[in-house]
Amino acid sequence: MRRLKLIFILLFFTIAIPVAVLLVNSYQHFQTESQYAYKEQAYFILQMLNQRIYDDLAIEEQRSYSEYRFIRAVPVIGGEEVTLSKLAEYPIRSHYGGMIGYFQLDPDGTMRTPVLPDGILEKIPVEDRAKRETVRDSIKRVLRQLGIHNEGLSHTSVQANTQDSLDKLYGKKLKLAVNLNEARKFSRRYEQSSQKESFLFDVESARIRRISETGKAEDADFENAPPSQILEVEIDPFQAQLNANYIVYYRNVWRNNEQFIQGYAVRLRSYLENLVINEVQFNPNKQGLALEFGSKTRPFVTFGNKASSQGTIMSVPLQFPLNEMILTVYLTEEKSGPGKALIIVIGIVMFSILAGGLIAVYRLTQSQLKLASKRQDFISAVSHELKTPLTAIHMYAELLQNSWVANEVKRQKYYTLIVSETERLSRLIQNVLNLSKLERNNWNVQFKRINPKTILDTFVSTYTQNIEKNGFDLTVTSDICNFELVLDKDAIMQILMNVVDNSIKFAKKAQYKMIVLELRVHENDVFFVVRDYGPGIPTQEMSHVFEEFYRVENEMTRTTAGTGIGLSMVKKLCNLTNMKIELENASPGLRTKLHLPPLSI
Numbered sequence: 001m002r003r004l005k006l007i008f009i010l011l012f013f014t015i016a017i018p019v020a021v022l023l024v025n026s027y028q029h030f031q032t033e034s035q036y037a038y039k040e041q042a043y044f045i046l047q048m049l050n051q052r053i054y055d056d057l058a059i060e061e062q063r064s065y066s067e068y069r070f071i072r073a074v075p076v077i078g079g080e081e082v083t084l085s086k087l088a089e090y091p092i093r094s095h096y097g098g099m100i101g102y103f104q105l106d107p108d109g110t111m112r113t114p115v116l117p118d119g120i121l122e123k124i125p126v127e128d129r130a131k132r133e134t135v136r137d138s139i140k141r142v143l144r145q146l147g148i149h150n151e152g153l154s155h156t157s158v159q160a161n162t163q164d165s166l167d168k169l170y171g172k173k174l175k176l177a178v179n180l181n182e183a184r185k186f187s188r189r190y191e192q193s194s195q196k197e198s199f200l201f202d203v204e205s206a207r208i209r210r211i212s213e214t215g216k217a218e219d220a221d222f223e224n225a226p227p228s229q230i231l232e233v234e235i236d237p238f239q240a241q242l243n244a245n246y247i248v249y250y251r252n253v254w255r256n257n258e259q260f261i262q263g264y265a266v267r268l269r270s271y272l273e274n275l276v277i278n279e280v281q282f283n284p285n286k287q288g289l290a291l292e293f294g295s296k297t298r299p300f301v302t303f304g305n306k307a308s309s310q311g312t313i314m315s316v317p318l319q320f321p322l323n324e325m326i327l328t329v330y331l332t333e334e335k336s337g338p339g340k341a342l343i344i345v346i347g348i349v350m351f352s353i354l355a356g357g358l359i360a361v362y363r364l365t366q367s368q369l370k371l372a373s374k375r376q377d378f379i380s381a382v383s384h385e386l387k388t389p390l391t392a393i394h395m396y397a398e399l400l401q402n403s404w405v406a407n408e409v410k411r412q413k414y415y416t417l418i419v420s421e422t423e424r425l426s427r428l429i430q431n432v433l434n435l436s437k438l439e440r441n442n443w444n445v446q447f448k449r450i451n452p453k454t455i456l457d458t459f460v461s462t463y464t465q466n467i468e469k470n471g472f473d474l475t476v477t478s479d480i481c482n483f484e485l486v487l488d489k490d491a492i493m494q495i496l497m498n499v500v501d502n503s504i505k506f507a508k509k510a511q512y513k514m515i516v517l518e519l520r521v522h523e524n525d526v527f528f529v530v531r532d533y534g535p536g537i538p539t540q541e542m543s544h545v546f547e548e549f550y551r552v553e554n555e556m557t558r559t560t561a562g563t564g565i566g567l568s569m570v571k572k573l574c575n576l577t578n579m580k581i582e583l584e585n586a587s588p589g590l591r592t593k594l595h596l597p598p599l600s601i
Contacts, residue, residue, distance in 0.1 A: 004366065008362045011358065012355065012358050019350055023343060023346070026343050035313075038288070038289070038313050041289065042313045042329040043314065045282060045329065046314070046327060049280055052279045053275070053318065053322060054319070056095075056096065057249070060238060061186045061189075064191060065191060065201075065253045065260070066197050067086060068112075069114060069201055070114055070115075070118070070121055071083065071084055072200055072201075073194065087102045087114035087115070088115055089115070090127070090131065092115065096266055097266070097271045097272075097274025098266045098269065098270025098271040098273075098274070099264065099266050100142060100246075100266060101113050101136070101139050101264065102262075102264045103262070103263060103264065105143075105148075105150035105260065105262075106150065109149060109152065113139055115132045115135055115136070116132045116135070117204065118204045120203050120204065121203060139265050142246045146241045148248055148261070150260070151259070152258075154257050154259070186237040188235065190233065190235070191233045192230070192231075192232060193232070193233050195230055198230070198231050231256055233255045234255075236253070237251060238321055239251070239320075240322055242268060242322070242324065243268075244268065244300045245268055246267060247266050247268050248263055249264055249266075249321065250263025250264075251263060269300075272300075272303075273303070284303055284305065284332070288332055289313070290304030290306045290309060290329070290330040290332045291303045291304060291327065291329055292329075292330065293325055293328075294326055294328070295324060296326060299328075305332050306330055306332070308333065310332065310333075311331050312328060312329070312331075313329040313330065314328070315327070315328040315329070386425065389421035389422070389425040389428075390421075392417060392418075392421045393418050393421050393425075396414040396415075396418050397418060399414060400415070435565050435569045435572075438576070443576060445488050445576060445577060447486050447488055448486070448488075449484040450484055450487050450489060451481060451483070451485075452596060453481045453519060455489055456476070456478060456517070456519050460476055460517065463500060467500065467504065470508065472504060472507075472513045472514060474515050475517070476517045476518070478519040479519060480521070481526065485526065485597060491577045491579075492528075492579075494569070494570075494573060495581070495594060496528065496594070498566040498569060498570050499530045499567075499570065499592050500515060502567065503531075503592075506590075507589065510532070510533045510588070510589070512533040513533070515531070518530075518531070524599050525598075526596045526599075527594055527595045528596070529591060529593055529594075530592045531589060531590070531591045532589045532590055533588050534588070534589055534590060535588070536590045537585065537590060542583060545583070546567050546568055546570070547568060550568070574594070580594075
């Protein structure tokens with residue numbers, strides 16, 4: 001059996017290993033596809049962010065340089081009209097999240113903001129001046145933190161070397177953007193400034209004070225100021241500087257060979273939150289991703305639960321001018337797709353079928369081998385059981401035939417032994433025939449209404465002699481039984497005969513050689529009891545004694561007669577005639593209960 005078990009284990013692994021490899025490869029394939037899906041989603045988010053940044057900058061790129069002052073001239077029918085700049089409104093209205101305010105750095109380094117009139121216009125009354133001054137101070141603080149200032153370079157000196165000027169104006173940001181070709185870039189553009197627009201741009205400059213003949217800047221007006229020239233203004237694309245708290249977008253404006261720096265400052269967290277949540281509509285809980293914005297050395301802000309990260313999907317810089325900011329995308333909740341779930345289900349089903357099938361085949365093979373072994377033992381037992389009485393019959397018959405027994409008493413004894421052995425041989429043959437009938441369902445069941453006491457009396461009168469002949473005493477007790485049951489008398493007689501034979505065989509060496517036969521009536525339960533005082537049956541063998549050809553003793557070492565079919569036949573007869581049989585150790589001996597069918601049958 002160990003060899004059979006080893007063969008089936010090897011067969012299982014021979015089939016299971018290739019199947020497992022196939023399933024693992026299929027699962028990894030679906031997992032790779034899932035990873036690609038998340039990467040595509042991450043790159044889509046990156047593309048959306050870059051597009052939103054580009055769209056926002058496109059609006060600012062088209063903004064006139066003159067809008068960065070408190071007042072400006074706009075074309076109308078018949079000329080130009082002086083009006084407040086759109087950027088002069090307060091509170092500041094912007095679709096950017098975290099907007100602090102717009103600013104302009106003059107060539108002399110002075111910082112001005114459109115929300116607050118300056119220079120000659122400083123005395124103009126405006127609503128919420130204190131709050132507007134707070135905006136100005138906040139912008140100054142941010143610019144100071146980021147080190148953004150106007151060095152007052154002249155356009156002529158910058159143009160001496162074009163590449164050097166690009167390096168100086170845009171630094172490594174522009175180089176990286178050009179090298180990576182990671183975003184659409186805006187080109188340098190030009191604006192034509194009218195005389196009136198040029199004059200209004202200079203009104204807020206301290207230079208008006210220097211050219212005023214009276215020296216009273218507050219008394220100067222537009223008509224008395226010297227005429228301005230029509231200028232061509234050169235405007236460079238926006239660039240950006242940032243830290244963990246702020247982002248400043250700014251551009252260089254070249255006017256009359258002088259450098260102005262214009263731009264706006266935003267709070268980094270609020271700006272990115274509006275960009276990611278409101279514009280890109282990123283939902284960490286639904287998309288199973290976490291976004292982290294930061295520099296190469298430290299993170300700035302995270303959207304989603306990075307703590308539950310299962311790995312990094314992507315880590316790339318944003319497009320110019322935010323190319324110093326790194327976007328890292330983490331996978332936080334990998335959803336199992338239908339393909340992966342199907343592979344798992346298929347794997348479970350396949351291994352269940354494989355294991356279950358092999359186990360079933362193994363058990364079937366094992367049972368067949370055990371049955372074959374039992375059949376061999378049965379043949380050996382039957383041969384032994386047949387040989388013993390035949391040998392005795394042959395011996396006694398030969399003695400009697402040759403008149404070698406002169407004593408009449410001995411002759412009668414030998415005749416009796418021949419009859420006894422013949423009966424034993426008949427019972428053995430009848431048991432084999434009965435078992436064959438039961439297996440072929442050819443047992444002729446004859447149900448009749450009969451009192452169980454009648455069956456008990458018949459058995460006692462028929463089998464007492466055989467019990468006593470084997471050296472046992474028979475004790476019979478019976479409860480009062482005044483009703484009849486639907487029973488098969490022959491089946492019960494056959495069952496009692498086999499049970500008593502078993503008791504005689506296994507208890508023949510018992511110290512107390514007695515067979516107890518009882519008829520018990522307990523409420524509606526009627527049963528026969530056969531009790532002996534032999535060794536009983538080991539507990540671990542109790543569930544096997546009704547199997548075909550099963551014997552507690554090994555066939556090579558057994559000391560009791562029998563073929564192993566008696567109790568098997570008893571069990572089959574009980575099932576066929578609606579009875580139940582129960583074995584229990586009585587310490588000493590074995591008690592066998594034969595429960596008859598209930599009264600309702």
